[in-house]
Amino acid sequence: MCQWWWMLNFYVCIVDSPFLWVYGVICIQLCVCDGLLHFYVCMVDALCLCVYGGCSISMCVCWMLHLYVFIVDCSISVCLWWMLYFYLFMVDHSIYVCFLCLQRLDGRQTYDYRKIKITFGTDYGCCFVDLGKTRVMAQVSCELVTPKESRPNEGIMFFNLELSPMASPAFELGRSSELLVKLNRQLERCLRNSRCIDTESLCVVSGEKVWQIRVDVHMLNHDGNLMDATSIAAIAALSHFKRPDVGIQGDVVTVYSAQERDPIALSIYHMPICVSFSFFQQGTYLLVDPCEREERVMDGLLMIAMNKHREICSIQSSGGIMLLKEQVLRCSKIASVKVSEITDLIAKALENDKKARKEGRKCGFAESMPQERITALKNLETTVEMTDLTKQASDIVEGVETPAEMALSPVVPAPGVGQVGAGLQNAWGLEDEEDEEEEVDGDEPEVTIVAEKRGNKKKGERPVVIISDSEEEEVVILNPESS
Amino acid sequence: LRTTMEVCSSDGFNVTLREFGCEQCLLSRPDGSSSFIQGDTSVLAAVYGPAEVKVSKEIYDRATLEVVIQTKVGLPSVKERSQEQCVRETCEASLLSSLHPRSSLTLILQVLHNDGSLLSCFLNAACMAFMDAGLPMSCLFCGVTCAIASDGQVITDPTATQEKESRALLTFAIDSTEQKVLMSSTKGSFSVHELQECIAISQMASEKIFQFYRESVQRRYSKTL
Numbered sequence: 003m004c005q006w007w008w009m010l011n012f013y014v015c016i017v018d019s020p021f022l023w024v025y026g027v028i029c030i031q032l033c034v035c036d037g038l039l040h041f042y043v044c045m046v047d048a049l050c051l052c053v054y055g056g057c058s059i060s061m062c063v064c065w066m067l068h069l070y071v072f073i074v075d076c077s078i079s080v081c082l083w084w085m086l087y088f089y090l091f092m093v094d095h096s097i098y099v100c101f102l103c104l105q106r107l108d109g110r111q112t113y114d115y116r117k118i119k120i121t122f123g124t125d126y127g128c129c130f131v132d133l134g135k136t137r138v139m140a141q142v143s144c145e146l147v148t149p150k151e152s153r154p155n156e157g158i159m160f161f162n163l164e165l166s167p168m169a170s171p172a173f174e175l176g177r178s179s180e181l182l183v184k185l186n187r188q189l190e191r192c193l194r195n196s197r198c199i200d201t202e203s204l205c206v207v208s209g210e211k212v213w214q215i216r217v218d219v220h221m222l223n224h225d226g227n228l229m230d231a232t233s234i235a236a237i238a239a240l241s242h243f244k245r246p247d248v249g250i251q252g253d254v255v256t257v258y259s260a261q262e263r264d265p266i267a268l269s270i271y272h273m274p275i276c277v278s279f280s281f282f283q284q285g286t287y288l289l290v291d292p293c294e295r296e297e298r299v300m301d302g303l304l305m306i307a308m309n310k311h312r313e314i315c316s317i318q319s320s321g322g323i324m325l326l327k328e329q330v331l332r333c334s335k336i337a338s339v340k341v342s343e344i345t346d347l348i349a350k351a352l353e354n355d356k357k358a359r360k361e362g363r364k365c366g367f368a369e370s371m372p373q374e375r376i377t378a379l380k381n382l383e384t385t386v387e388m389t390d391l392t393k394q395a396s397d398i399v400e401g402v403e404t405p406a407e408m409a410l411s412p413v414v415p416a417p418g419v420g421q422v423g424a425g426l427q428n429a430w431g432l433e434d435e436e437d438e439e440e441e442v443d444g445d446e447p448e449v450t451i452v453a454e455k456r457g458n459k460k461k462g463e464r465p466v467v468i469i470s471d472s473e474e475e476e477v478v479i480l481n482p483e484s485s
Numbered sequence: 486l487r488t489t490m491e492v493c494s495s496d497g498f499n500v501t502l503r504e505f506g507c508e509q510c511l512l513s514r515p516d517g518s519s520s521f522i523q524g525d526t527s528v529l530a531a532v533y534g535p536a537e538v539k540v541s542k543e544i545y546d547r548a549t550l551e552v553v554i555q556t557k558v559g560l561p562s563v564k565e566r567s568q569e570q571c572v573r574e575t576c577e578a579s580l581l582s583s584l585h586p587r588s589s590l591t592l593i594l595q596v597l598h599n600d601g602s603l604l605s606c607f608l609n610a611a612c613m614a615f616m617d618a619g620l621p622m623s624c625l626f627c628g629v630t631c632a633i634a635s636d637g638q639v640i641t642d643p644t645a646t647q648e649k650e651s652r653a654l655l656t657f658a659i660d661s662t663e664q665k666v667l668m669s670s671t672k673g674s675f676s677v678h679e680l681q682e683c684i685a686i687s688q689m690a691s692e693k694i695f696q697f698y699r700e701s702v703q704r705r706y707s708k709t710l
Contacts, residue, residue: 124525124598128557135513139597141557166555168531168593170514175553218558220595222529223512371506371522376708379701380506380522386641386690395681 107295108134113336115291118344120238120351121370126265127243130370131235134293135225140235141218142243146257149205149212157204158214159194161186163232169221185229188318189219192233192274192307196315199240200269206248211255213245215268226294229305233276238348241270242355272309274316275344277337279304281323288329290336304330306337310345502642502690507609507701509617515593517618521610523642525600530610532618534590548582548590554607555595567670572607575628575658575668579612581621590620601645602630604656604670609694616702625661627694629687630654633675639683641690655683659691661698 110116116134123130127142149156163186165173173179193199204213217239219232244265249256280292280300292300302323307315314334319325358364372378503524512518515531522528535548542549552573554565561569576592592614594607608628615622632643632651640647648654653673657666666684675683 124600128598137512139557139595143558164555166593166595167533167553167591168512168515168529168555168595171533171536171591216558220555220557222531222595223514225513371508371520375508377510377705378506378508379697379704381504381697381700383504384502384693386500386502386686386693391682391685394685395678398681398685399678 106289106293108293110291112288113290115340115343116293118234118347120234120348122238122242122351122355127239129235129239129242131231131238133227133231133234133291135223136227136231137221137223138228138231138235139220139222140232140239141220142239143216143218144243144245145214145216146206146211146255147214148210149208154209155205155212156201157212159199159201160214160216161189161193161236162216162218163189164218164220166220166222169224169228173221173224181228184320185232188229188276188305188307188316189232189236191316191318192276193217193236193240196272196274196307196309198237198270198272198274198309198315200271203269204245206255207250215240215243215245224294226297227278227291229276230278230291233274233307234344234348237270237273237275238351240268241273241348241352243268272311272313273345273348274307274309275341276305276307277340279306279333279336281321281325281329285323285325285329288333290340304333306334308334308337308341310342312338312341500639500641500686500690502693503644505609505694505697507613507697509613509701509705515614515618517614517616517620519610519613519617520597521606521613523602523606523609524644525598526602526606527597528603528606528610529595529597530607530614531593531595532590532614532620533593534618534620535585535588536591538587538589542589543587546583546586548580548585548588550577550580550582550590550592552576552611553591553593555593557596557599568604568607571604571656571658571668571670572611575608575626576611576615578667579622579624579626579660580615581623584621599645601643601648602628602656604628605630605642608658608668613698613701616698623662625695625698626658626667627661627691627698628656628658629690629694630656631683631686633673633679633683637679639679639686641686653679655680655687657684657687659687661691661695664688664691 106112106114108116116136117132119130119132121130121132122128123141129140131138131140147158149158163182165179165182165185167173167175199215204215206212217236219236221228221232244267246260246265247258247263249258249263278291280289280296281287281302281304282289282300284301289296289300292303297303300321302319302321302325304325305316305318305320307317309315317330317334371380373380505524506522507519509519510517511520512529512531515533517532518530520527520529538549542551550573552569554561554569554572556562556565572592572594580590582590592611594610596603605628608626612626616625630642631654632640632647633653633655634640634647634650635652640651643651643654651673653671653675655672655675656668656670658668659665660667666687671680
C-alpha cells in the first residue's frame with residue numbers, strides 16, 4: 003500500500019516537473035528500505051491532506067511528525083530533504099509550496115477536475131452546471147428567421163454569454179469586457195465552427211425560413227474556469243433542447259405546439275468539450291481546471307476543445323507563454339481522458355432526465371434542490387385559513403370616507419381644446435389646505451363660510467381664466483368660437 | 486410525500502399557496518444569496534454590499550440600492566425595469582440603509598423558471614438574500630400574488646396559465662411587523678371591494694410565508710445556536 007503511494011508520487015513527480023525528480027528518487031529509496039512506520043505516517047499524511055487541503059496547523063504538526071520519523075529512521079540525505087521541505091512550508095505559504103507538496107489549495111491533485119454536477123431545468127434546453135463552486139446556467143431557445151444570403155439552407159447558431167454581476171462584483175452590467183469577448187469567441191469556435199450541430203436540418207423553407215438556435219449562457223458564480231463550465235452547459239443544453247415541429251403545406255408554414263405534435267431534438271454529431279490548462283512559472287507547473295485563486299496567479303492558459311473521438315476542435319493559448327511541443331501533446335492527452343469522462347457524465351445526466359420525464363416525475367430546478375442541507379428548507383403546499391373575508395372587505399370599503407366630488411364634466415373652453423387642471427375643483431388634500439389658508443388670509447375668517455363659498459363656486463358657472471406664465475403652456479386657439 | 490390540498494372555503498376563495506422552498510448561502514462569491522421556489526417558479530438572488538459606491542451614485546446619508554433583474558433569454562425589457570423598481574422600492578422601505586451611508590448595495594435577481602407569480606417570488610428571494618447577507622432591516626417583507634379569475638374567484642400564488650386566464654392580477658409586498666402593504670402592483674380591472682379582499686387574503690397568506698421564513702432561519706442556525 004505504502005509502496006504504491008510512493009510509486010504514485012514518483013510517477014506524478016516525473017511526469018509533472020523535472021525539478022521534482024530528486025524528490026521522486028528519494029521516494030523510490032524510501033520504497034526500497036520501507037518499514038511499517040512509514041506506512042502509518044503516510045496514511046496520516048494522506049488523511050490530513052484529504053481532510054484539510056491546503057496549509058493548516060494540523061498539517062504543520064503532520065510534517066513535524068514526518069520530520070521526526072525521518073530523523074530517527076533514515077539517512078542524513080533524506081533528513082535534509084525533509085528539512086528543506088519543512089522550511090519551505092513554514093516560510094512560504096504560497097500556492098507554489100502546495101505544488102511542491104503535490105497538493106492544490108482545495109486538496110486536489112494536479113490533474114483533478116472539481117466535482118461536476120449537471121442538472122436540467124423544467125423546460126427543454128435549460129441546463130445548470132456546477133463545477134466546484136463555479137455555477138453556470140444555459141438556456142437554448144429557437145426562432146424562425148430568414149437565413150443569411152450566403153447560406154440560404156442553413157440554420158443559424160447564436161451564442162450569447164452574459165457575465166452577470168451576480169457571478170462576481172468585478173463584472174459590470176452591459177459592459178463587454180475582454181474576458182467576455184474571449185469566452186464568447188472560444189464558445190463559438192468550440193460549438194459553431196466545429197460543426198457539431200447539423201445546421202442544414204434547421205432549414206424550413208430554403209432561402210426564406212430557417213430556425214435560429216439561440217444559446218444564452220449566464221454565469222451565476224465565478225470560481226475559476228468559466229470556459230469549461232460554459233462549454234459543458236452549452237452542449238448539454240443543446241442536447242436537451244427540443245424545437246417545435248413544423249409542417250409545410252404549399253406556402254403555409256405551420257408551427258405546431260408541444261401538445262399537437264411532439265417536439266424534435268436537434269441532431270448533434272459530436273460533443274466538443276473545452277478543457278483548460280493553466281501554466282505557472284513559465285510552464286514548469288501545469289494544472290487542470292484552475293480555480294479562481296489559481297487563475298489570478300497563472301502565467302498562461304491553454305484551452306483545448308475536443309470531442310469523445312479524440313478530435314481536436316480548437317486550441318487556444320493565451321497569456322503569452324511559450325509552450326513546448328511536448329507540453330501541448332501532453333495536454334491533449336490529458337484532455338482526451340477528461341473529455342471522455344465528461345461526455346459520459348452528460349450522457350448519464352440526459353438519460354436520467356429523460357427517464358424522469360417519461361415516468362412523469364417532477365423534474366427541474368425545484369427538484370434538484372438539496373433536501374439535507376440546513377441552509378435549505380421546503381414547504382408543502384399550504385392552505386390559508388380564511389374567515390369573514392367578504393365581510394371584512396366590505397367593512398373597509400364602507401368605512402372609507404368618500405372622496406371629495408370631482409367636477410362632473412370637463413370644462414371645454416373652445417372646441418378642439420382639452421384641458422387638465424385649470425378651472426376644476428381640486429380634490430387633493432394638500433392643495434385643499436393651502437386653498438383654505440388663502441381663503442382664511444382673505445376677508446372671510448370662518449371655515450364654515452369657506453365651505454359655503456366653495457359650494458357656490460362649484461355650482462356657479464365661472465368664466466374660464468387661464469393663468470400661465472410659461473410659453474409652453476400657452477393655449478393657442480386657432481378658430482376662436484364662443485361656446 | 487407530496488400532497489395537493491385544494492380547499493375551497495365557503496366564501497368561494499381558492500386560497501392555497503403552492504409548495505415553496507428556499508436555499509440560502511448557495512453561491513460563494515456574493516455576500517448573501519438565496520434561491521426561492523414557488524411551485525415551478527424559481528428565482529436566484531444575490532446581494533453584494535455594503536461596498537464602495539461610484540461617486541455619481543453616492544447618496545450622502547444612506548446606502549444606494551441597485552436592483553438588477555436578469556431574464557433567461559435576451560436582454561431585459563421595460564417590464565423587467567418596472568419590476569426592478571417595484572422590488573427596489575420595497576427593499577428601500579424595509580432596509581435600514583441609513584446605517585451604511587455612502588455605500589452601495591446591489592441585488593441581482595436571476596429568473597430560473599417562470600411559472601407565474603414571478604414578482605412575488607422576486608420579493609421573497611430578495612428578502613431571503615438580504616437575511617443571508619446579514620443586512621439590517623426594520624422588518625421582513627414577502628410578496629403575495631393574487632389573480633382574480635373571470636368568475637370573480639380569487640386565486641393566490643397563480644401559475645402561468647392561471648395568470649393568463651385571469652381578469653386581474655395583483656401583487657402585494659407585505660411587511661412582517663404590522664402586515665401592512667409596502668408595495669402593490671396591479672394589472673387588469675377590479676372593483677374596490679375586490680382590492681380590499683385581495684389585500685386581506687395577502688395579509689393572511691403572508692403569515693404562512695413569514696412562518697416559513699422563521700422555520701428556515703431556525704433550521705439554518707440550528708447548529709450554531
